[in-house]
Amino acid sequence: MESCAQKRKYAAKDYKSDLKPIWCPGCGDYTVLNAITRALAELALPPEEVAVVSGIGCSSRIPAYTSVYGFHGVHGRALPVATGLKLARPDLTVLVTGGDGDGFSIGGNHFLHACRRNVDLTYIVMDNQVYGMTKGQASPTTAPDWEGSKLTPEGTGINPFQPLVVGLASGANFVARVSSSDPVNMAQIIVEAIRHPGFSLVQVLSPCVTFRPEQAEWRDIVRTAVVDVTDDAARAARRLMTDDGFNVGKVLYKGSRPPFRPEFENTDGSVAELEARFAL
């Protein structure tokens, strides 16, 4: 079976559904969808053996745009759904997609514990520093002086969340930052992220051209990080804490912590034995 599947050739389009995305023209998420399907094709994973799980937000619409198994849940809870799915079905390849608000604000606690727990998942976060679906509010990664939202017209005044640093501190086993402007590189990094055991975190700088039109410039600002991958989380975190957020295109950290994988043991036990303990 397995050798048979490996021999089959897949193209990126085999992983796309016929649904037209609801995204705005120019949205970075289009290329993320392309990169995911390209990565799955390169890995030649049969579509039925892959699941994409998401919460709520523009980027959380991705599952329905793929032809693999998908689950589109509630706001902020994609990681626990994916955790339950992967633990119950270790044979599946499970991806999680979402945005900065879904993952780091309402879902922040799950993010910390997903990193800690290190289940073999790949989490692709499309970070555009704004809530797009609700039409332009500040997100946890928005700069404190951004005055573009009616909700916080004076800016939020609070420092942005540093997802990769927090991810490293919490135990993520693989950390990378990529740009939606380079889908080929993004696909390669997603391939690596899926292959790497444990919890893989990929931050994608994915502009919102509607509510953050200035992000159209990101394609010119981003640069390929001039660092090599490290297995030293502290070193990776120090680099991230001193860069400007636009060093992209590289895997920044690969750890070797074994994934959390409780076994559904083949056991000789039976329900009758459990019952026997109550018998007098």
Added chain:
Amino acid sequence: MTVQSVSLVIAGSGGAGVVTAGSLLLEAAAKAGWYALMSRSSGPQIRGGEAAAMLRFATEPIMSHDDSFHLLMAIDWENIGRFSAEIPLVETSLIVGDPAHGDAPAALLAGRPRQAALPMTAIAEKIENGRPNMVALGAIAAMIGLPAQAMQAVVEQHLKRKGQAAIDASMAAFHAGIAAAADLPAIPKLPAVSAASAPRWSITGNEATGLGVIRGGVRFVAAYPITPATEVLEWLAPSLAKVGGVLVQAEDELASINQIIGASYGGVPAMTATSGPGLSLMIESLGLAVAAEVPLVVVDVMRVGPSTGIATKSEQSDLNIAVYGLHGDAPHVVVAANSVADCLFTTQWAVHLAEAMQTPTLVLTDQAMGQARAIVPRPAELAFIGQRLTATAAVEGERYKRYAVTASGVSPMAIPGTPGLTHTADGLEHNELGTPSSQASDHQAQMDKRSRKLTQFNYGDHWAEIIDADAGPGDLAIITWGSSTGPAREALRRFSDAGGKARLISVRLIAPVQPEKMAAALKGISRAVVVEQSHSGQFYRMLRAFYDLPRDTRSLHQAGPLAFGPNRILEQLNAWSS
């Protein structure tokens, strides 16, 4: 004939020691062929502190405590007054205390109980390694008619690892207690029962809950600790591992409900257990399970609310949130266990319902039955095993419709891994394919199917437990649910022993409601009393909203944590029949 039983409390500041003494007594009673029920109450301390073990013994199965206790055996008096409301004592009751610890606190004497002294400490001191607890157990055994050899067997079992010397010391103290009991006033004794009695189990409601879901087929459990549901999860952790299942501790209840949604979407029957505060957090995602049609079971071991409330004590006040808590029109199943043993039946049934209808199913139990241990007749084998209607192969030329509109409302579910049937399960309203849709027609069709699969399902006779249904034209009924069923059952028994005729309807299927079945159950009834443990009469209001009730229907409700005694309910029946 009225239940022949004896009720007693062992109390003291020994923390777990008191509960251990109660457990020994319970086991010994079982060996003697009796049935028993033990509840516990403890102070707010995390460890140690005052505790009370409330026990009732009978020669036949019992499901509730009596109106008062025959005996309070106090190892000491520290903070014992805290429990006075939970330990009703009357003039025929007897308080036995150790003179070494002074006099009984006034709070216990309001009912003018008899008092006697048992110098437990002094007696124990004369025995090497003798302990006052064992002296107390000896005295209790002698007073209630429990054979010494029953306790001997239990002590040997428990102290086997500590060696013969420990067993001998315990039994010496026990026999000294028996001897000292000769000087104590009498309380009712239970008759000996032949050893060849029916097979019995010793089980708590929380254990029965865990066993029920395993029997039903659950193999994935996500857990976040909360009093008083934690024991369900702690029992499941090692037990699931023995039958090829897994329990995962989650970071919060939002995670635990979503983990089980993920596991169940993956094809593995899944559940979690929680209490009111945790259920509140899970509500949004329960709606997701309704919309995405993901089968799962959530057990709510109810405690006193609102907010943190009284975490260690019981109340039947989560009925409203369980039935109405979800936003939107969100048809789901709510069932309720009515006794310690029924936790097994109801949770196993719940797994069956959830899987068969692809719907979240809430099970309401409560602290009173969850943390009570009972000696019960061996529960019957049940045929309820979760069976999910799955789609296993693609149909040539047809696109798989995850949410196909079917006559039953249930659509074949493709499990990830199945070729040709990939789809996205969605909490957004969707069409039959699962594609998000804001069309009124799709919403209507999907609402109809989600509702239809619940209303058309055959719940059989399990929707309620009905007692004395054929009692003739006696026109009285008690309508109740959950742990109020225990005292209601006994009130009915006392009423019919005195020549009265009445019917008991204990509703197990809270939602969806069953108006036709209720109408049949209420046939010939013109007066009914609705019994529940909630301050606002939640159950009564729900019955009023959905059922045609007899013209004279009264609500007997009170807030927790105090449970109804059978006589409170009996008073209403008597008032009607006099």
